[in-house]
Structures are given as structure tokens and as C-alpha cells.
Amino acid sequence: MLTPTEQLNNQFFDYIIAGGGTAGLTLAARLTEDPSVNVLVLEAGQANIDDPQLLRPGIYGSHFGNASFTWDHKTIKQKHVNDRESGWSRGKGLGGSSGINFLCYTKPPARDIDDFERLGNPGWNWKNLEQYFNRAEGFVEPTEEYKKRTGVKTETWNVGREGPLKVSFPVSISEAEMRIQQAFANQGIPAAKQPIGGDPKGICFLPNTYDPKTHVRSYSTNAYYLPNKDRPNFKVAVGAHVNRVLTENTRDGSWSAVGVEFTDVASGKTQTVNAKKEVILSAGALKTPQLLELSGFGRIDVLDKIDVPVKVELSGVGENVQDHIFLGLSWELKEDAPFDTLDLLRDPAIAAKHLELHAQGSGLHTIGIVGFSWNSFDMFAPPGKQAEVYQKMEDALGKIDDTAHPGLRKSFEIAMQRFEPGKPGSPGCEFISFPGFLSGPNPPEAGKRYATILVAMNHGFSRGTVHATSSDPLKDPEMDAHYFEQDFDLDIHVEMVKFARKVANTSPMKEMLVAELNPGLEVQTDAQWAEWLKQTFSTTWHTAGSAAMLPRAQNGVVDASLKVYGTSNLRVVDLSVVPLHFASHPQATVYAIAEKAADIIKAAA
Numbered sequence: 001m002l003t004p005t006e007q008l009n010n011q012f013f014d015y016i017i018a019g020g021g022t023a024g025l026t027l028a029a030r031l032t033e034d035p036s037v038n039v040l041v042l043e044a045g046q047a048n049i050d051d052p053q054l055l056r057p058g059i060y061g062s063h064f065g066n067a068s069f070t071w072d073h074k075t076i077k078q079k080h081v082n083d084r085e086s087g088w089s090r091g092k093g094l095g096g097s098s099g100i101n102f103l104c105y106t107k108p109p110a111r112d113i114d115d116f117e118r119l120g121n122p123g124w125n126w127k128n129l130e131q132y133f134n135r136a137e138g139f140v141e142p143t144e145e146y147k148k149r150t151g152v153k154t155e156t157w158n159v160g161r162e163g164p165l166k167v168s169f170p171v172s173i174s175e176a177e178m179r180i181q182q183a184f185a186n187q188g189i190p191a192a193k194q195p196i197g198g199d200p201k202g203i204c205f206l207p208n209t210y211d212p213k214t215h216v217r218s219y220s221t222n223a224y225y226l227p228n229k230d231r232p233n234f235k236v237a238v239g240a241h242v243n244r245v246l247t248e249n250t251r252d253g254s255w256s257a258v259g260v261e262f263t264d265v266a267s268g269k270t271q272t273v274n275a276k277k278e279v280i281l282s283a284g285a286l287k288t289p290q291l292l293e294l295s296g297f298g299r300i301d302v303l304d305k306i307d308v309p310v311k312v313e314l315s316g317v318g319e320n321v322q323d324h325i326f327l328g329l330s331w332e333l334k335e336d337a338p339f340d341t342l343d344l345l346r347d348p349a350i351a352a353k354h355l356e357l358h359a360q361g362s363g364l365h366t367i368g369i370v371g372f373s374w375n376s377f378d379m380f381a382p383p384g385k386q387a388e389v390y391q392k393m394e395d396a397l398g399k400i401d402d403t404a405h406p407g408l409r410k411s412f413e414i415a416m417q418r419f420e421p422g423k424p425g426s427p428g429c430e431f432i433s434f435p436g437f438l439s440g441p442n443p444p445e446a447g448k449r450y451a452t453i454l455v456a457m458n459h460g461f462s463r464g465t466v467h468a469t470s471s472d473p474l475k476d477p478e479m480d481a482h483y484f485e486q487d488f489d490l491d492i493h494v495e496m497v498k499f500a501r502k503v504a505n506t507s508p509m510k511e512m513l514v515a516e517l518n519p520g521l522e523v524q525t526d527a528q529w530a531e532w533l534k535q536t537f538s539t540t541w542h543t544a545g546s547a548a549m550l551p552r553a554q555n556g557v558v559d560a561s562l563k564v565y566g567t568s569n570l571r572v573v574d575l576s577v578v579p580l581h582f583a584s585h586p587q588a589t590v591y592a593i594a595e596k597a598a599d600i601i602k603a604a605a
């Protein structure tokens with residue numbers, strides 16, 4: 001049951017969680033397993049329960065621009081990409097970004113998670129975190145017939161089967177995706193050994209956060225909140241925008257979080273609620289740093305500018321921001337290609353038919369994005385290019401001013417090991433097969449169908465910032481991705497898109513294609529590829545690292561128990577805490593972080 005905000009003023013709760021998104025609801029559900037503990041979740045957006053706009057798969061990006069479902073944030077102009085701004089939409093409302101994401105369920109390579117520990121966070125390694133991934137997962141095994149038809153192999157998978165989050169393969173995998181996968185195989189890319197068990201390198205089909213019984217999205221709302229909503233100790237209020245954490249100075253000099261101030265969005269009225277044990281920030285990587293700054297935790301110059309008294313100087317707040325980006329290469333399909341693609345949904349009459357089909361558990365809303373090739377740079381880039389890019393990384397490392405950016409050198413050194421020539425790299429160069437059109441700048445033509453390879457680099461070195469520029473909590477912080485500030489991030493992408501074109505010229509993909517629509521064959525030289533890339537890439541909405549878990553001397557914001565430095569009981573539990581970004585779409589890792597956080601918090605109580 002949702003709790004009306006007017007019932008909350010001056011009430012007391014053991015734990016208050018700011019943000020009812022992916023991490024926030026997961027954490028709340030686990031903490032309220034103990035009936036003696038009461039938890040309040042404050043979510044700025046609405047509940048949107050049972051809304052088909054969230055539940056229906058296959059309508060990627062359709063929530064953007066709709067304030068009922070998204071925060072349509074934007075970066076400032078990006079100076080290394082011709083002053084383009086990047087739309088950084090995020091889920092708003094219960095479920096947060098898990099309610100509007102593209103449903104891909106992927107997990108990072110073990111070594112990328114082990115890097116968290118190597119950066120100074122004891123206990124944050126794959127072996128430990130894997131149990132928390134598995135705790136969230138309710139993987140539904142595909143049938144033997146499905147496996148035979150699609151080539152999906154799951155027998156050896158290490159994946160949880162009892163967790164609340166439904167993870168399964170969509171009803172069918174389009175033949176376009178199967179052919180693209182086979183073309184990668186014919187380019188020498190091996191099958192992944194443990195696609196969601198720590199070793200995803202290679203090609204694989206991966207599941208979605210998809211309920212195979214009801215054919216709807218599985219997300220934190222229907223996985224963690226709805227099954228537990230009647231617990232008397234689990235209170236959730238929506239339309240409650242948290243403005244700041246209320247703190248008191250303790251005898252030992254640290255700060256204690258005693259509650260939060262929030263605004264009831266409907267009435268504009270400001271209220272406070274009190275925390276007996278802890279306050280936890282789960283507002284996502286774009287809003288959590290803003291909340292910290294508005295509460296007095298952050299860089300002195302940032303806080304001075306917005307007139308917020310400094311409680312704890314933490315120069316890492318809003319720094320270390322890392323994003324993933326993607327772009328698509330699209331090809332027109334031959335007229336007789338014997339399969340449907342998502343392009344058909346552009347025709348309103350056909351779209352209406354597929355809505356009906358969805359209700360019966362078939363049609364285009366029951367397919368998903370499932371075909372991946374996770375490559376390390378050495379798997380496709382010429383050795384000379386690998387050496388050139390690595391040299392540029394070394395040059396960048398040499399220029400790091402450790403006084404201005406404590407910890408950055410160590411972070412770069414570990415990130416560089418993922419690219420070291422002659423050693424097996426980490427598979428951060430991701431290729432996704434997409435059954436339809438998703439690219440630029442040329443638009444799709446009515447009545448035509450397309451196949452797309454999405455190219456996404458997961459191990460960028462450029463670091464951005466997210467900082468409050470006003471003491472008004474309702475005003476967006478300033479977001480600056482610093483895209484391609486390290487020019488070798490661009491070089492790596494250029495090699496990736498060239499490889500994608502090579503794959504398209506390989507059987508059995510090439511036989512289904514008429515012509516390349518984007519970028520088009522006029523793009524040939526590295527400089528032309530780079531220019532097209534800068535014009536058409538998009539964020540993958542995976543921004544992380546803005547309240548990083550790192551030692552304090554290395555610009556850390558939270559320690560390995562996710563507690564904000566200088567406080568006794570304020571934690572961050574969301575994608576902000578990731579110290580170094582990993583090769584995976586992040587939702588699985590966010591669920592795992594929240595599951596682990598619940599154990600940490602329970603143990604500390």
C-alpha cells in the first residue's frame with residue numbers, strides 16, 4: 001500500500017531510502033524481511049503500477065520525453081563531439097530506470113568486478129558478488145525445443161533460479177539476430193564460456209528481464225515491491241522529492257543522518273521525516289551526488305558556489321563519472337528475408353495488430369535484444385593499432401596530476417590492464433545484434449526492414465562530472481560526460497565500427513542485405529568514421545561512478561560498506577558507487593549491489 005505523504009510529517013522510521021528505483025526497492029524489500037524493522041522509501045515520481053507503457057517489451061526509448069516516466073536530463077555541450085548535448089534520460093517513478101530500460105540482462109566479466117577490490121574495496125570481488133547476482137535472479141530455463149531452434153545453451157550457466165527478478169528468453173529470437181551471431185562466429189569470435197557466470201567473452205545469446213508467463217517486463221516494482229507491499233513495515237510514498245539529508249554532528253566529530261527533508265510534488269509542501277538508524281541514498285548516479293552536495297558533502301568550491309555549508313569535504317562527489325555509449329550501423333534487408341523485424345511497428349496498422357498479438361503471448365513485443373558479442377580489443381583490432389592505442393593510454397597516464405585527481409592514476413593503471421597488448425584483454429568492446437533500424441543519420445524508409453549491429457564500448461577512459469549548480473533541489477545538476485576527452489576512446493570505437501562492417505560482409509549476414517544505410521559506403525577513412533561517430537553516437541544510459549566506493553585518500557565518497565566518509569549512518573546504494581565501469585549493461589550489477597548492501601546493513605544493525 002502506498003503511503004500518502006501527508007501522513008509522514010515528523011514520523012520516525014528505522015531506515016529512509018531516497019529513491020524507489022532499481023536499487024532502492026530491492027534494498028527496501030530485503031530490509032523489511034525483518035518485521036521489527038520499518039523502512040520508508042521516498043520516490044519523486046509516480047507509482048505507474050500495471051501501466052502497459054512500462055510492462056510492454058519492445059518499445060525501446062518510447063518513454064523519453066514523457067515526464068510521467070522519465071527525467072529527461074541533458075548533458076552540457078560536449079566540446080570533443082562538436083558541441084553536441086547528450087540526452088541522459090532516466091526512469092522516474094517506482095522501479096526507476098529498471099522500468100524503462102531495454103530489458104537486456106547481462107553480467108560483467110569476473111575480472112572487472114575483481115577490479116573493485118583491487119582499487120581498495122575489500123570483499124568486492126566476483127566470488128563474493130556472484131551470490132548476490134544469483135539471489136536476485138529467477139532464471140526460467142528455456143524448453144529443449146527452444147534451445148534446439150535457437151542454439152541457446154544454458155546447461156552450464158551459473159545463474160540463480162529462485163530469486164524474485166524474472167530472467168528469461170523472449171518467446172522467439174529473430175533469424176536476423178541468429179545470422180548476425182553466425183557471421184561473428186565466422187569472423188573467428190568463439191562462443192562465450194560462461195555468458196552470465198563471469199566469462200562472457202565471445203558470442204552468446206543472453207536473456208531479458210522478461211516474465212515468460214505474462215510476457216511483461218520484470219523490474220524492481222513487480223519483482224521486489226508488489227509481492228511485499230502489504231508488509232506493515234514497508235512504506236513507500238510517491239511524488240516525494242527528497243531535497244536533502246538532515247544531519248547532526250556527533251561527539252566523535254562525524255555526522256549522523258537523522259532524517260530527510262522532502263517536497264510533496266503535488267502540493268509543493270516541504271516536510272521532514274526522521275531516521276532512527278540510517279538514511280540511504282538510491283537516487284541513481286545523476287541525482288545521488290546532487291543530494292550529497294545539497295546536504296553539505298562534496299567539493300568545497302561546488303558547495304561554496306551554491307551556498308551550502310560544508311559538513312564534510314569530499315572531493316570525489318560528482319567526479320569520476322563514466323558512461324557507456326553506443327551507435328548503430330544499419331543495413332536494408334532483402335525483400336524476401338523470411339522474418340519480421342521491429343521496423344514493422346512503425347506502421348500504425350501493423351503496430352495495432354502486434355498489440356493484440358502481445359496479449360496472446362506472440363508477435364514483436366515478445367522478442368527482445370538477445371544477441372551479443374563481447375570482444376576484447378585484441379580480438380579484432382590490428383596489432384599495430386593495439387600498440388598505438390596502448391601508447392596513447394601510457395601518455396595519458398603520464399599526464400595525470402595525482403594531486404588534482406587523487407586515485408586516478410591507480411584507476412587508469414587497472415583500466416589499462418584490460419587492453420595490455422599480448423595479454424588476454426577484458427571484453428569491453430560489445431556488439432549487439434538488433435532486429436530492426438537503430439542508427440543515424442539517414443532515416444529508415446517506410447515499408448522497408450533493416451538489421452543493425454550496435455557497437456558499444458564499455459571501457460572508456462574519459463571521466464566526467466555531475467554537480468549541483470543551485471541550492472534548488474528541483475533544478476537538475478550540471479552533467480558533463482567529457483566524451484572523447486581521451487582521444488583513444490574514439491580510436492577504439494573507430495576500430496569497432498570498422499569490424500562491424502566487416503562482419504556484415506560475412507556469411508550468413510551478407511546474404512540477407514541489400515545495402516548499408518548507415519553510415520553508408522561513402523564513409524571509408526578513419527577520419528570519416530570518427531566524424532560520423534561523433535555525430536550519431538548515443539549514451540547507453542549507463543552512467544556510473546559519481547559517488548565512488550574508493551579509499552578516501554583516492555577521492556572515495558563511500559567506503560566498502562557503502563557508508564559516506566565522515567558520517568556514521570549515511571549510505572549510498574545505487575550505480576553511483578561503482579569505482580571503475582565494467583563490461584556489461586548495469587542493471588544486474590545494481591540488483592547485486594543492493595542485495596549485498598542489504599546484508600551489510602543488516603549485519604551493522
Ligand SMILES: Cc1cc2nc3c(=O)[nH]c(=O)nc-3n(C[C@H](O)[C@H](O)[C@H](O)COP(=O)(O)OP(=O)(O)OC[C@H]3O[C@@H](n4cnc5c(N)ncnc54)[C@H](O)[C@@H]3O)c2cc1C
Binds near residue numbers: 023243586590
Ligand atoms: C533508457 C535506458 C535503457 C537501459 N537499458 C538497459 C538494459 O537493457 N540493460 C541493463 O542492464 N541496463 C539498462 N539500463 C541501465 C539500468 O537500467 C540502470 O543502470 C539501473 O536501473 C540504475 O539503477 P539505480 O538504482 O542506480 O537508479 P534508478 O533505477 O534510476 O533509480 C533512481 C530512482 O531515484 C528516483 N529519484 C531521483 N532523484 C530523487 C529525489 N531527489 N527524491 C526521490 N527520488 C528520486 C528516481 O525517480 C528513480 O526512481 C538502461 C537505462 C536506461 C535509462
